Amino acid sequence: xxxxxxxxxxxxxxxxxxxxxxxxxxxxxxxxxxxxxxxxxxxxxxxxxxxxxxxxxxxxxxxxxxxxxxxxxxxxxxxxxxxxxxxxxxxxxxxxxxxxxxxxxxxxxxxxxxxxxxxxxxxxxxxxxxxxxxxxxxxxxxxxxxxxxxxxxxxxxxxxxxxxxxxxxxxxxxxxxxxxxxxxxxxxxxxxxxxxxxxxxxxxxxxxxxxxxxxxxxxxxxxxxxxxxxxxxxxxxxxxxxxxxxxxxxxxxxxxxxxxxxxxxxxxxxxxxxxxxxxxxxxxxxxxxxxxxxxxxxxxxxxxxxxxxxxxxxxxxxx
Numbered sequence: 001x002x003x004x005x006x007x008x009x010x011x012x013x014x015x016x017x018x019x020x021x022x023x024x025x026x027x028x029x030x031x032x033x034x035x036x037x038x039x040x041x042x043x044x045x046x047x048x049x050x051x052x053x054x055x056x057x058x059x060x061x062x063x064x065x066x067x068x069x070x071x072x073x074x075x076x077x078x079x080x081x082x083x084x085x086x087x088x089x090x091x092x093x094x095x096x097x098x099x100x101x102x103x104x105x106x107x108x109x110x111x112x113x114x115x116x117x118x119x120x121x122x123x124x125x126x127x128x129x130x131x132x133x134x135x136x137x138x139x140x141x142x143x144x145x146x147x148x149x150x151x152x153x154x155x156x157x158x159x160x161x162x163x164x165x166x167x168x169x170x171x172x173x174x175x176x177x178x179x180x181x182x183x184x185x186x187x188x189x190x191x192x193x194x195x196x197x198x199x200x201x202x203x204x205x206x207x208x209x210x211x212x213x214x215x216x217x218x219x220x221x222x223x224x225x226x227x228x229x230x231x232x233x234x235x236x237x238x239x240x241x242x243x244x245x246x247x248x249x250x251x252x253x254x255x256x257x258x259x260x261x262x263x264x265x266x267x268x269x270x271x272x273x274x275x276x277x278x279x280x281x282x283x284x285x286x287x288x289x290x291x292x293x294x295x296x297x298x299x300x301x302x303x304x305x306x307x308x309x310x311x312x313x314x315x316x317x318x319x
Contacts, residue, residue, distance in 0.1 A: 002244055003154050005192040008185075011058040011154040012161055018057055018090055019158075022046050024166045024300065029270045034286050036172075036299040041163055043304050044275055048110070050305025051159050051182060052076075052083035058155030059144055060087045068093050073141040075099070075132035077125050077178075077230035078107025079305050080146040085114035096141060098132040100124055104230060107307055124225055126235040147181030148238025157185025163300050164193040172299045174282040174291055177201040177210045177252065179234045180241025182304060187248035198250050200291055202281040204232040205254040213242050214252055228257050231278030231305065253290040260284045264308070279303040 071094030081097040088095035095116040121131035175183040187199040206226035263284035282301035
């Protein structure tokens with residue numbers, strides 16, 4: 001294991017006073033449709049509306065006094081921005097966030113609402129990230145990577161500890177992949193608890209960076225990213241996250257954005273839960289038969305966040 005169990009347990013102790021232990025929801029309809037016993041890890045009910053508060057709470061707690069004094073900076077499609085902003089507010093640290101110019105307006109507003117300074121730059125996360133690196137060097141800010149950082153990943157992995165605590169019989173966990181931080185943490189945390197748990201990752205077929213990197217045996221930079229789902233729209237996954245996925249994830253599957261949008265509507269219709277596209281990716285994989293497991297297998301799907309762009313939702317419903 002790249003991160004020891006004790007690191008996940010310590011991260012949970014640091015984060016616990018500031019986060020919700022989110023529920024594992026049952027869905028008889030989804031279970032009947034797939035032949036599995038399915039439960040949904042509902043991080044849509046987490047503070048900031050996604051799991052992304054977990055990692056920064058751990059990372060910022062471990063900063064030196066000098067790093068705290070200088071402040072932090074991150075780049076994000078939105079959820080990491082809100083997580084860093086709120087964690088910085090809790091710890092009394094200045095936060096600057098760079099976001100792509102096409103980021104969801106509600107995520108921009110929420111990030112500012114948590115007290116962070118927002119700089120808009122570029123069209124995809126990678127371009128916003130270049131700007132964050134530039135500002136970090138110029139202003140002496142501590143850069144907080146959105147996914148390729150072991151301390152951050154340990155915080156995200158606390159979600160996996162909760163899944164196991166609530167459902168120790170779980171056989172399979174299905175997790176969305178953007179840069180790979182969430183699936184790295186969840187897979188390692190769950191494997192610490194039970195090495196036989198199978199982990200399946202889900203990406204957009206328009207941004208299959210992890211799938212291609214696993215196949216190549218090294219990080220592959222995509223020439224083009226063709227996805228409208230901001231949480232999955234990443235050109236290059238992390239070095240650390242690729243290693244974690246190669247060691248702990250059985251399979252990475254991909255689906256088009258449309259399948260994930262359909263899954264968002266399915267979840268609203270049958271489960272009465274509002275998710276963003278990246279979160280619905282796991283249910284889309286189930287509905288499209290991409291999760292291979294024996295009939296009756298106990299499957300936990302991570303609904304990673306609920307910060308959906310409502311204007312985009314209206315467009316995909318009626319156009």
